[in-house]
Amino acid sequence: MKARSVVLWLAVGVPLLWGVMKTLQNAFKLFH
């Protein structure tokens, strides 16, 4: 059950973190 939980959270978490990172890269331009 634990391994399944980790896999599921990674499956949704990794794409979300990638999107957040890309957005932050653009957002920093506001203050430069």
Added chain:
Amino acid sequence: MPASFLDRESTVAPLDYDRFLVPPAALAVHLSIGQAYAFSTFNLPLTKLIGISHSAPDDWKLTDVGWTFSIAIAILGLSAAVFGRWVERVGPRKSMFTAALCFGGGFIVAAVGIHFHELWLLYLGYGVLGGCGLGIGYISPVSTLIKWFPDRPGMATGMAIMGFGGGALIAAPLSVLLMEHFKTATSNGVLETFVTMGVIYFMFMMIGVYAVRVPATGWKPPGWIAPAKPRPLVTEAHVAVDVAWRTPQFWLLWGVLCMNVTAGIGVLGQASPMIQEIFSGRVTAAAAAGFVGLISLFNMGGRFVWATISDYIGRRNTYLVFFGLGILLYSSVPSLGHLGSIPLFVAAFAVILSMYGGGFATIPAYLRDIFGTMHVGAIHGRLLTAWSVAGVLGPVLVNYIRQYQIDSGVPKAQAYSVTMYIMCALLLVGLLCNLGMRPVGEKHHHLAATPTS
């Protein structure tokens, strides 16, 4: 795939099931359908399907393409209202599977429309079919999560609805990457990107279809005991959907959601030109895009944070903060513009947009508090018609008032001041609706309340 796999009975979890496996299933669906907020990345490429590097005379016009998103959002609200009861009846797995078929299939039908250059097929595919996927997908995990997390319903639904905000953050760079990858001398890559995204989103939503479970009848979180004395405005009774929407409480909540969304969606749609015009010469287009990204992050984060806070301070108090603080912040925006303080201006809008997202994410738990869990998904579906109305009202108010101000000779930098005060008035209406909230009368309670698991 056997039909029974999709039935509600097949999704009943064993008693020792880890309930934290359910939120990622909901997130898989919401992160996918949240792509809708990033549809604008296709707007310009869709006007260059024939000319490739420029718009040819026979290419679609931007105003025509723009209707695709509007149709999708309108159908989202309508389909959530129409299919809400069906979603409650068949359970989350079948409804998520239907949403995946509609949303993924919508991309494929739209791709056929792009191939044959038939605009109506784009509208039918992404707008109507995709819009049904949005509506059904949006409400499908909500009541399931509320039943899994009776101790923290705000946090649970906030987590899923956060995904809808986060979907755009993934879809925008993904769309650009795919279009670059598929670009050739004879194609700008939109057709191939639509087909690829249709397949990717269908498969990603299927993660949710396989992982979602409903709790067994009578299941409770280990160690959790329902409070002996219910909190104010939290019912243990149930109200049927056909009764709920005839109560004043439903329409007060409709007003709460509509006003909160109208105020937020109006500035979200105009955020880029607004910051450039208010701080003319100091904010470039690239920096303005960064501002839009930043407030989108707060829109997403606010969904989880505010909905979680609502579990501790109560739903009505949370909306009191949204409307009270919202009025304070919107009314201070003109002064912040005059002061020329970009950091304070950005901070004000970051908080405003966090409350916009928070309003979406807290409403399912508010509905659960007022109407019980029996038909909460279906009631939520009907309430989402407020979103459809706000989706038209907000941008129209901001755009037309700005244009009227400019036509009347007001400098562009000050053209948003009146708009901000009108937003304050809208929030005041929402505040009054929220203050008018009372428990539903016992005569409306469902007597033979046997909520499905």
